[in-house]
Amino acid sequence: xxxxxxxxxxxxxxxxxxxxxxxxxxxxxxxxxxxxxxxxxxxxxxxxxxxxxxxxxxxxxxxxxxxxxxxxxxxxxxxxxxxxxxxxxxxxxxxxxxxxxxxxxxxxxxxxxxxxxxxxxxxxxxxxxxxxxxxxxxxxxxxxxxxxxxxxxxxxxxxxxx
Amino acid sequence: xxxxxxxxxxxxxxxxxxxxxxxxxxxxxxxxxxxxxxxxxxxxxxxxxxxxxxxxxxxxxxxxxxxxxxxxxxxxxxxxxxxxxxxxxxxxxxxxxxxxxxxxxxxxxxxxxxxxxxxxxxxxxxxxxxxxxxxxxxxxxxxxxxxxxxxxxxxxxxxxxx
Numbered sequence: 001x002x003x004x005x006x007x008x009x010x011x012x013x014x015x016x017x018x019x020x021x022x023x024x025x026x027x028x029x030x031x032x033x034x035x036x037x038x039x040x041x042x043x044x045x046x047x048x049x050x051x052x053x054x055x056x057x058x059x060x061x062x063x064x065x066x067x068x069x070x071x072x073x074x075x076x077x078x079x080x081x082x083x084x085x086x087x088x089x090x091x092x093x094x095x096x097x098x099x100x101x102x103x104x105x106x107x108x109x110x111x112x113x114x115x116x117x118x119x120x121x122x123x124x125x126x127x128x129x130x131x132x133x134x135x136x137x138x139x140x141x142x143x144x145x146x147x148x149x150x151x152x153x154x155x156x157x158x159x160x161x162x
Numbered sequence: 163x164x165x166x167x168x169x170x171x172x173x174x175x176x177x178x179x180x181x182x183x184x185x186x187x188x189x190x191x192x193x194x195x196x197x198x199x200x201x202x203x204x205x206x207x208x209x210x211x212x213x214x215x216x217x218x219x220x221x222x223x224x225x226x227x228x229x230x231x232x233x234x235x236x237x238x239x240x241x242x243x244x245x246x247x248x249x250x251x252x253x254x255x256x257x258x259x260x261x262x263x264x265x266x267x268x269x270x271x272x273x274x275x276x277x278x279x280x281x282x283x284x285x286x287x288x289x290x291x292x293x294x295x296x297x298x299x300x301x302x303x304x305x306x307x308x309x310x311x312x313x314x315x316x317x318x319x320x321x322x323x324x
Contacts, residue, residue, distance in 0.1 A: 028234075029235030029236075030232055071187075071193040072191050072305055072307070074191075075306060075312075110303070110312075116235065136301060139299075140321065141273070142235055143234055146234075150272075
């Protein structure tokens with residue numbers, strides 16, 4: 001698997017992944033009906049880094065990395081990951097997450113924070129914990145899950161300091 | 163004190179308050195050098211409600227209220243408050259906060275979340291606790307305070323359900 005900066009040529013592949021993840025409505029607080037245009041504007045914002053994970057010539061995952069807050073909060077990064085549904089449980093998420101930790105360090109961030117990890121997304125939470133993230137906050141019922149109703153959301157945090 | 167929707171006529175007053183609060187750099191993760199144009203675009207965004215608190219014919223405080231997340235997270239509100247430095251400790255913040263709780267209920271939100279309460283902002287934290295907010299998360303060193311260096315930040319949450 002190769003992980004690299006995403007380019008305009010990846011837009012179709014990124015949109016396909018974005019759309020199937022967001023349309024499922026069970027992990028992201030984004031409008032499941034978000035248009036291609038809105039989605040790509042959101043995922044390729046000029047103040048973020050956007051990456052693509054390629055396997056056998058096909059983009060199977062994408063992630064973004066950015067400052068979580070402006071100015072006096074800009075030393076903490078934020079990231080979001082999406083893996084094509086038919087490529088899940090094959091190490092794509094882990095590979096991107098490890099790449100992300102290394103990129104965040106390279107860019108000088110002191111920590112990474114996930115603001116909105118849906119508590120039913122147990123595979124992701126397991127992976128983040130293995131990679132050193134801790135749950136530092138619990139938002140009661142903050143996500144309306146399509147099957148489970150209102151479920152808790154976690155804030156997860158990992159220091160990047162030596 | 164009257165609290166009402168802010169209008170274009172309040173822009174100068176809002177900018178004066180916004181600027182002195184943000185320039186002090188000790189409570190908001192916003193660029194202390196944010197321009198008037200950027201500040202007003204941020205504070206009067208079309209998807210938010212913006213309010214002004216008036217006392218003796220003068221705007222002494224302002225707050226915003228909006229959904230904290232899109233779509234499956236949009237039942238939780240987010241709010242931010244600013245009080246003119248020379249009007250602090252006179253109940254303006256409390257008055258706006260009570261107004262905000264009532265507005266959030268009226269708009270159908272199920273809860274309010276503050277994403278980024280700087281731990282050294284003890285007066286605000288005291289007020290939020292009195293109004294029923296709880297610290298549900300702690301972000302280690304997530305704010306670079308101009309005097310104290312890296313300080314913790316709290317996520318605070320209050321249910322609006324009966």
